[in-house]
Amino acid sequence: MHLLTGTDIINFHNGRDDLLILTTDGEFTTADHSAIVSSPHKDGQATAYDLVVLDDGTEAQVMVARSTINEGDWFPDALGDDGHLNASVADEMAAIINTDAGLTGLLQIHEIRETTAAWEKADQEANRLAGERAQRVAAFVQHCGGNQSEAARRLGLDQSTVNKLVRKAKGATAKTHNQGRALTAFDETRSIVEWARDPRCRVSYTTLMHRSAHLDEGQDAAEIITTPGHMDPRLIGRPAPPA
Structure with missing residues (x-):
């Protein structure tokens, strides 16, 4: 325009x-x-x-x-x-x-939208590269036998930076694993995203994903899906004590 x-x-x-x-x-x-x-x-x-x-x-x-x-x-x-x-x-x-x-104002709106779209695209690429960097640094730490100090020295980075990148890589790996995980409840197997949208689910997607990390593979997930409020992660999936 x-x-x-x-x-x-x-x-x-x-x-x-x-x-x-x-x-x-x-x-x-x-x-x-x-x-x-x-x-x-x-x-x-x-x-x-x-x-x-x-x-x-x-x-x-x-x-x-x-x-x-x-x-x-x-x-x-x-x-x-x-x-x-x-x-x-x-x-x-x-x-x-x-x-x-009012074309001057319309042009400004148009330019702002174009700039916003370009910024969002660049931000997505920056996030992708940041994640890739973290994974590569974490892999290099493993190459150094898990010695972050040695990896930091050879990479020319502060050890604190290497530590943060390793934790970032581990967090991304865990999140990807949980997001793609399937839960079984009520004789149905669905992804965490699908269960979070189900009307029987009483908690948010974030809470459900956090709870699922404490559930064994294939274990019935009805409890973590339908129980509102706080659940002690140590008790998830365990049988109730006898009355």
């Missing part, structure tokens, strides 16, 4: 369509009145800043109509003797439309 320019208006005027419009995708294009299937006016026509729908489903806002330029009511000196739109007038028109249609 960009702000409307005098060149945009001149190119529109040199064409044949009735309307210069801005689509919801942020693109300037043109359309005929005949293509409008929905407008604020009963006769199906449209004027500046009207919101319209075209016959191909495109939703757009009208920027300016050809008739507005040609009739000369807006800018009497808009057209030269040759019938072409004067560049200086086109620039003035563009400045007015940008202000009246």
Whole structure:
């Protein structure tokens, strides 16, 4: 998306369509009145800043109509003797439309959304690389016989950094294992995510994942799924004491 320019208006005027419009995708294009299937006016026509729908489903806002330029009511000196739109007038028109249609604010929103999307993508990549770094450092520590001091010396890192990366790698491995783990309850076997969404589950996904770490593989999980509140991890999966 960009702000409307005098060149945009001149190119529109040199064409044949009735309307210069801005689509919801942020693109300037043109359309005929005949293509409008929905407008604020009963006769199906449209004027500046009207919101319209075209016959191909495109939703757009009208920027300016050809008739507005040609009739000369807006800018009497808009057209030269040759019938072409004067560049200086086109620039003035563009400045007015940008202000009246709120395009400056729309452009800022568009740019913020684009920047946010780029930041989120970069953040995801940074997190992926951070996880990979931790796994590689943890593997190198194992190569050094588990000696973090030796690994830190050879890598040129502080031992505290190596320690944090090793713990990060172990945590990621445990989380991946638990997330992919299946629990069996009520004669049904489902993933932890699926059980957390089940109406019979009385705890959050995070709590259920934490509890599942204390459950033996294949052990019935009904207790940890249906018991609200705090559970002592040491008692999970153990039979109740005799009455």
